[in-house]
Amino acid sequence: xxxxxxxxxxxxxxxxxxxxxxxxxxxxxxxxxxxxxxxxxxxxxxxxxxxxxxxxxxxxxxxxxxxxxxxxxxxxxxxxxxxxxxxxxxxxxxxxxxxxxxxxxxxxxxxxxxxxxxxxxxxxxxxxxxxxxxxxxxxxxxxxxxxxxxxxxxxxxxxxxxxxxxxxxxxxxxxxxxxxxxxxxxxxxxxxxxxxxxxxxxxxxxxxxxxxxxxxxxxxxxxxxxxxxxxxxxxxxxxxxxxxxxxxxxxxxxxxxxxxxxxxxxxxxxxxxxxxxxxxxxxxxxxxxxxxxxxxxxxxxxxxxxxxxxxxxxxxxxxxxxxxxxxxxxxxxxxxxxxxxxxxxxxxxxxxxxxxxxxxxxxxxxxxxxxxxxxxxxxxxxxxxxxxxxxxxxxxxxxxxxxxxxxxxxxxxxxxxxxxxxxxxxxxxxxxxxxxxxxxxxxxxxxxxxxxxxxxxxxxxxxxxxxxxxxxxxxxxxxxxxxxxxxxxxxxxxxxxxxxxxxxxxxxxxxxxxxxxxxxxxxxxxxxxxxxxxxxxxxxxxxxxxxxxxxxxxxxxxxxxxxxxxxxxxxxxxxxxxxxxxxxxxxxxxxxxxxxxxx
Amino acid sequence: xxxxxxxxxxxxxxxxxxxxxxxxxxxxxxxxxxxxxxxxxxxxxxxxxxxxxxxxxxxxxxxxxxxxxxxxxxxxxxxxxxxxxxxxxxxxxxxxxxxxxxxxxxxxxxxxxxxxxxxxxxxxxxxxxxxxxxxxxxxxxxxxxxxxxxxxxxxxxxxxxxxxxxxxxxxxxxxxxxxxxxxxxxxxxxxxxx
Numbered sequence: 050x051x052x053x054x055x056x057x058x059x060x061x062x063x064x065x066x067x068x069x070x071x072x073x074x075x076x077x078x079x080x081x082x083x084x085x086x087x088x089x090x091x092x093x094x095x096x097x098x099x100x101x102x103x104x105x106x107x108x109x110x111x112x113x114x115x116x117x118x119x120x121x122x123x124x125x126x127x128x129x130x131x132x133x134x135x136x137x138x139x140x141x142x143x144x145x146x147x148x149x150x151x152x153x154x155x156x157x158x159x160x161x162x163x164x165x166x167x168x169x170x171x172x173x174x175x176x177x178x179x180x181x182x183x184x185x186x187x188x189x190x191x192x193x194x195x196x197x198x199x200x201x202x203x204x205x206x207x208x209x210x211x212x213x214x215x216x217x218x219x220x221x222x223x224x225x226x227x228x229x230x231x232x233x234x235x236x237x238x239x240x241x242x243x244x245x246x247x248x249x250x251x252x253x254x255x256x257x258x259x260x261x262x263x264x265x266x267x268x269x270x271x272x273x274x275x276x277x278x279x280x281x282x283x284x285x286x287x288x289x290x291x292x293x294x295x296x297x298x299x300x301x302x303x304x305x306x307x308x309x310x311x312x313x314x315x316x317x318x319x320x321x322x323x324x325x326x327x328x329x330x331x332x333x334x335x336x337x338x339x340x341x342x343x344x345x346x347x348x349x350x351x352x353x354x355x356x357x358x359x360x361x362x363x364x365x366x367x368x369x370x371x372x373x374x375x376x377x378x379x380x381x382x383x384x385x386x387x388x389x390x391x392x393x394x395x396x397x398x399x400x401x402x403x404x405x406x407x408x409x410x411x412x413x414x415x416x417x418x419x420x421x422x423x424x425x426x427x428x429x430x431x432x433x434x435x436x437x438x439x440x441x442x443x444x445x446x447x448x449x450x451x452x453x454x455x456x457x458x459x460x461x462x463x464x465x466x467x468x469x470x471x472x473x474x475x476x477x478x479x480x481x482x483x484x485x486x487x488x489x490x491x492x493x494x495x496x497x498x499x500x501x502x503x504x505x506x507x508x509x510x511x512x513x514x515x516x517x518x519x520x521x522x523x524x525x526x527x528x529x530x531x532x533x534x535x536x537x538x539x540x541x542x543x544x545x546x547x548x549x550x551x552x553x554x555x556x557x558x559x560x561x562x563x564x565x566x567x568x569x570x571x572x573x574x575x576x577x578x579x580x581x582x583x584x585x586x587x588x589x590x591x592x593x594x595x596x597x598x599x600x601x602x603x604x605x606x607x608x609x610x611x612x613x614x615x616x617x618x619x620x621x622x623x624x625x626x627x628x629x630x631x632x633x634x635x636x637x638x639x640x641x642x643x644x645x646x647x648x
Numbered sequence: 649x650x651x652x653x654x655x656x657x658x659x660x661x662x663x664x665x666x667x668x669x670x671x672x673x674x675x676x677x678x679x680x681x682x683x684x685x686x687x688x689x690x691x692x693x694x695x696x697x698x699x700x701x702x703x704x705x706x707x708x709x710x711x712x713x714x715x716x717x718x719x720x721x722x723x724x725x726x727x728x729x730x731x732x733x734x735x736x737x738x739x740x741x742x743x744x745x746x747x748x749x750x751x752x753x754x755x756x757x758x759x760x761x762x763x764x765x766x767x768x769x770x771x772x773x774x775x776x777x778x779x780x781x782x783x784x785x786x787x788x789x790x791x792x793x794x795x796x797x798x799x800x801x802x803x804x805x806x807x808x809x810x811x812x813x814x815x816x817x818x819x820x821x822x823x824x825x826x827x828x829x830x831x832x833x834x835x836x837x838x839x840x841x842x
Contacts (some may be wrong), residue, residue: 268702270702407711410711414712418702419711445735446732447728448733449726449729449730507725508710508728
């Protein structure tokens with residue numbers, strides 16, 4: 050687009066550069082997902098063509114096509130609950146009641162039956178991410194390849210890895226996995242300019258997080274975090290379902306939808322009527338959810354204690370997540386923490402806002418400093434199935450820590466390690482992450498070899514483990530990938546498949562790009578004509594106007610090849626014009642200046 | 649000490665960035681005090697510690713290098729982790745004491761709980777443990793915890809005095825006592841939780 054560049058006014062910046070870097074913030078939620086960007090320094094949540102900001106995290110497979118939202122067919126909802134989980138976890142959580150889990154799949158990766166094929170939770174999540182990516186591309190008029198994606202603070206290693214894999218399948222580079230309460234605090238703090246210690250209580254559709262943050266002069270320091278990744282609004286829906294809707298003759302999807310509607314109504318009304326004519330009032334509902342709410346409050350109190358704080362030191366409670374609209378939760382929080390929660394931020398949008406702000410900060414630079422912690426302890430199995438913790442929970446990340454181990458048999462030349470995550474003392478009560486073996490240890494008497502095991506957690510909260518025999522330097526590094534996650538080969542295959550399915554997405558994107566380019570050319574030529582019409586003969590002027598009309602029409606028709614052709618024709622026809630303008634500009638610049646200053 | 653920048657090969661000084669090409673340099677091992685640009689003292693200004701911690705993180709945190717090359721990303725994570733480690737060391741009186749003694753060359757690095765060869769301390773620990781076992785009511789538990797807290801604070805004060813009179817033998821002894829007190833305090837808190 051040489052002609053265009055010549056024709057633009059000097060100092061007039063390329064639109065792409067001024068709008069945004071194209072890095073987006075995504076709140077990948079259990080029930081809803083959102084995408085936001087930063088424009089003019091402010092976060093903006095993007096809507097679909099109907100003006101909806103919240104994209105239901107529901108993926109529908111129908112006749113070979115995949116659509117995100119409530120579109121019928123073979124539907125997968127709340128897939129976030131399965132992220133990083135294995136088949137055993139799904140059984141334990143009774144998820145098969147709500148998900149068509151493929152029982153024939155032999156490996157540990159969960160597979161879901163959708164129509165004629167079976168997909169992993171990562172692929173399902175990738176569909177949601179792709180939809181949000183396209184939404185952002187339409188808005189920005191440019192390709193998007195980088196994103197900050199939020200995850201529950203209490204997500205473990207496996208779930209974080211699964212989220213990153215989903216992003217890869219969707220063609221997104223993860224700039225940062227950002228903890229949801231931290232994202233909300235970022236949005237709240239930058240907006241209000243408040244300082245002090247805050248409790249972020251985040252109860253979403255499927256997960257619960259609580260983080261204690263200190264906000265101070267552009268620093269967001271997480272002091273402690275806790276939560277439950279298997280507790281959220283979905284569980285309240287399921288309680289209504291089991292207790293009041295078990296007789297309703299409808300599909301599980303319809304019944305869940307109904308339960309959710311009843312729950313939401315109860316936040317505004319004292320009582321609602323179930324389809325079977327039963328009156329469900331607020332007190333009944335509060336009784337149903339009481340023990341789950343108590344669980345969240347216990348976690349809150351525990352985390353405050355872990356942060357070494359007492360209640361009077363807490364300046365405010367920030368509520369995040371749709372479930373915090375339930376009046377009973379607000380009431381209980383108020384009585385336990387001794388203060389009224391703040392209601393200054395939209396609990397649905399705060400996380401997406403924070404994600405967009407962080408994406409902007411990471412690509413454009415910022416004075417804000419975010420210091421987060423690792424939510425769960427990491428350790429190594431030792432004799433007797435006991436966990437030797439190497440990194441404790443609530444340690445600031447990134448972190449790198451080593452511990453020395455030794456051989457326990459004479460002549461031992463190999464040592465196997467079992468990496469686990471969790472707060473409990475026994476291996477069987479913690480989550481197993483991976484096993485690996487260090488070989489080539491020089492045979493010595495028991496206890497003579499010195500093996501240093503180093504755990505490194507990066508800013509995304511992801512772990513790398515390395516082991517080294519200190520006397521010989523035998524070394525091994527493992528990027529921890531849970532045994533029931535995707536292998537590199539599987540992931541690569543999915544990314545390739547993603548590209549193929551994305552052909553239609555790609556066409557859409559190319560069209561949007563052509564439209565943006567076309568409009569830019571239109572504007573540039575029109576403003577140039579306005580200023581320098583005098584440089585053209587009537588014939589040249591008419592021809593240019595004709596091409597302009599032609600281009601405008603093709604843009605309106607959204608015909609990609611025609612737009613490109615019109616652009617090419619217009620560019621060729623404006624080349625001479627551009628040269629004349631350049632000459633004129635140089636002449637103007639030189640007029641009245643002495644030869645000395647010019648040379 | 650100067651070395652060549654990994655990127656532009658110019659000599660780099662003490663700074664974390666190359667003064668020629670402004671690229672992040674690898675971590676140079678330093679004491680926690682030097683890492684956070686603080687005077688080596690037991691009576692640390694905690695406000696200043698926080699301030700310098702944030703200042704140091706601002707320069708090297710991975711969020712600053714999210715779009716940089718692989719090498720700088722790696723160094724950024726390493727710097728940031730080293731600063732986190734230094735911060736945690738200086739914040740905790742036990743680790744801070746150990747760090748000072750280590751810099752002074754007094755005890756070996758990585759030394760864990762030492763054996764109880766101090767008969768006076770041995771008696772004290774045994775008595776506290778017995779008291780802990782006898783705790784039955786919430787009131788008793790609180791009373792014991794207050795007692796341990798008082799002992800702990802007294803020990804911190806004594807450590808401060810030992811360091812200001814440069815009595816490292818005494819400091820080492822007090823460090824040992826502080827470790828035991830800290831352990832019993834942890835157990836006392838756990839008991840209440842159970």
